[in-house]
Each structure stands twice: as C-alpha cells, then as structure tokens.
Amino acid sequence: MNDTTVQRLYLMQVGSMPDYDIPIVCYLVQTTDGRNILIDTGLPQHLPEDTADFRNGQDVVQQLARIGLTPPDIDTVISTHYDIDHAGRHAAFPNARYVVQRAHHEDAATNPRFAPLRDQWDQPTGRLDLVDGDTTLLPGLDLIETSGHVTGHQSVLLHLPQIGPVLLTVDAVPFAAGFTPDPPQGSLPDGDRALPGLHKLLAITGREQVQLVIFGHDQAQWATLKQLPGHYS
Incomplete structure (x- = not known):
C-alpha cells in the first residue's frame, strides 16, 4: 500500500437534469499498482416515477466498458453521499469495498x-469502510468531510503526477459561481x-495550490473538461 499512488483520473457524464442543464457525473481513479477506485456511481438503471427531472445517459458500467473494465474490476467505491444521482449503481460492483463517512451512513x-435507494447503498457491514472526518485513503487521495x-x-482531493492537486467538490460546491468566500445569491x-x-x-485550494477544481454539476465547466476515454494524469 505504501508504494501505491494516484496515476490517472477519468471523468464520466452518466446522465443529466435537462430542464436545469445539469450533468450527472462519476469519476474513476486508477493507481500505480492497478487499483480501480470509483467515486460515485450515478443514477439507478431504472428511475423511480417521482424522479422525472433526471435522464439516464450512458451509465457508469457502460462507460467503464469503453476502457476495458467490468464491474468486478472495481476495487473501491468512494461514496460521497447517498443521493439518487450519486449512489444509483452502488450494488453493481461485486468486489468493491465502499468508503463513506460514518456520520452519513448512520444518518x-x-x-x-x-430510503428509495437503500437497496444500492445498504451494503454488508464487512464491505463498508466507515471513516470519520478528513481521511487519507492512500497517498495522493484524501477524503474531505464537507457536511x-x-x-x-x-469531497475528494487528488494529487496527480503531472497536473498536481485536483479537487472534486461534488455537491459541497456544485457550481463554479459559488466557489468564492462570499458567494452570490443562488450560486x-x-x-x-x-x-x-x-x-x-x-x-x-490555497494551501495545497490546487491546479484544477472540478465542480459537481457545472455544465459550462463540464463541456471544457476531458471525458472518458480521455483522462487527467
């Protein structure tokens, strides 16, 4: 484990909220020792009737297949939280351990x-890694508690070998306009x-000299980013 570092980051859009022009996204981190770490899993395969705002696209399993990965290849799922657009395919990965904040899982x-997604996130206790607060999961991958x-x-802070530090804000700051000490109304x-x-x-971001901040649902930014099969390294 001590020799394991982050090697590359893939970005995937797996769905959308078209009425609001919002992308639904997941991330894949690959390490130098061949581990595949998925961050969130997107929307469920079959959307409940009360989620009409969401639209499925090419789901996370289909996206991973584009780079030759199958569900058993995923070693770890980092669950940022259990909302329907972030935990919808958690149960698809038979060999994964699930890393989630203890406070979130207990809540x-x-x-x-x-409750509607419980069949996805309520994994056997032996497959859960419950963490408390900010946690270094492995060198170059830090979990940041952002209730x-x-x-x-x-949220997730990565240190990529070429780019340097990359911050995934997820839903702590979903849009770039809100990433300021005094965010504008509604941002x-x-x-x-x-x-x-x-x-x-x-x-x-200041302390670590973060080179790239990726916001959780910012369509304007997402259109400028490399998406799978492209990657950041």
Missing part, C-alpha cells in the same frame, strides 16, 4: 431522503448550510 439509516448538502458529505444551492464546507475547500 441514512433513518433518513427518508435516502452541508447532507450530513457527512465528502450555492444549499445556502448557509454549505458555507463551512465551502470555506474549508477554499482554504485547501
């Missing part, structure tokens, strides 16, 4: 917000609840 157990959007939400959908996470990520 989800009784929170009706996450606000939900209890126990986590941070979760309002004041999201401010502590925002300020934490801004501080990390």
Whole structure:
C-alpha cells in the first residue's frame, strides 16, 4: 500500500437534469499498482416515477466498458453521499469495498431522503469502510468531510503526477459561481448550510495550490473538461 499512488483520473457524464442543464457525473481513479477506485456511481438503471427531472445517459458500467473494465474490476467505491444521482449503481460492483463517512451512513439509516435507494447503498457491514472526518485513503487521495448538502458529505482531493492537486467538490460546491468566500445569491444551492464546507475547500485550494477544481454539476465547466476515454494524469 505504501508504494501505491494516484496515476490517472477519468471523468464520466452518466446522465443529466435537462430542464436545469445539469450533468450527472462519476469519476474513476486508477493507481500505480492497478487499483480501480470509483467515486460515485450515478443514477439507478431504472428511475423511480417521482424522479422525472433526471435522464439516464450512458451509465457508469457502460462507460467503464469503453476502457476495458467490468464491474468486478472495481476495487473501491468512494461514496460521497447517498443521493439518487450519486449512489444509483452502488450494488453493481461485486468486489468493491465502499468508503463513506460514518456520520452519513448512520444518518441514512433513518433518513427518508435516502430510503428509495437503500437497496444500492445498504451494503454488508464487512464491505463498508466507515471513516470519520478528513481521511487519507492512500497517498495522493484524501477524503474531505464537507457536511452541508447532507450530513457527512465528502469531497475528494487528488494529487496527480503531472497536473498536481485536483479537487472534486461534488455537491459541497456544485457550481463554479459559488466557489468564492462570499458567494452570490443562488450560486450555492444549499445556502448557509454549505458555507463551512465551502470555506474549508477554499482554504485547501490555497494551501495545497490546487491546479484544477472540478465542480459537481457545472455544465459550462463540464463541456471544457476531458471525458472518458480521455483522462487527467
């Protein structure tokens, strides 16, 4: 494990909210020792009737197949949180361990917000790695606790060999317009609840000299980014 470092990052758009021009995305991290680490899994294969705003695209399993990966090849799923557009295919990966903030997993157990997707995120205890707060998962991959959007939400900081530090804000800061100490009205959908996470990520960006910040649902930015089969390294 000590010799394992992050090697490359793939970005995947797996669906959308077309009425709001919002992409639904997942990420794949590959390491120098051949591990495949998936960050979120996108929308479920079959959308519930009450999720008419969402549209499925090429799902995460289909996307991974484009670079020769099958579900058993995924070693780890980092779950940023259990919302329907982030945890919809969790159960598709038979060999994966699931890394999630303990506070989030415990809240989800009784929170009706996450009940419709319970068959995906409620994995056997032996396959769960519950973490508490900021955690270095392996050299070059840090989980950043950013509660606000939900209890126990986590963002991800990567250190790529060529680019350097890359920050995935996920839903802590879904749009670039909100990534400022005093965000404009409406640019941070979760309002004041999201401010502590925002300020934490801004501080990390300065301290770590982050070279690329990727926002969770920013269509304008997403159109400018390399997407699978392209990658960042």
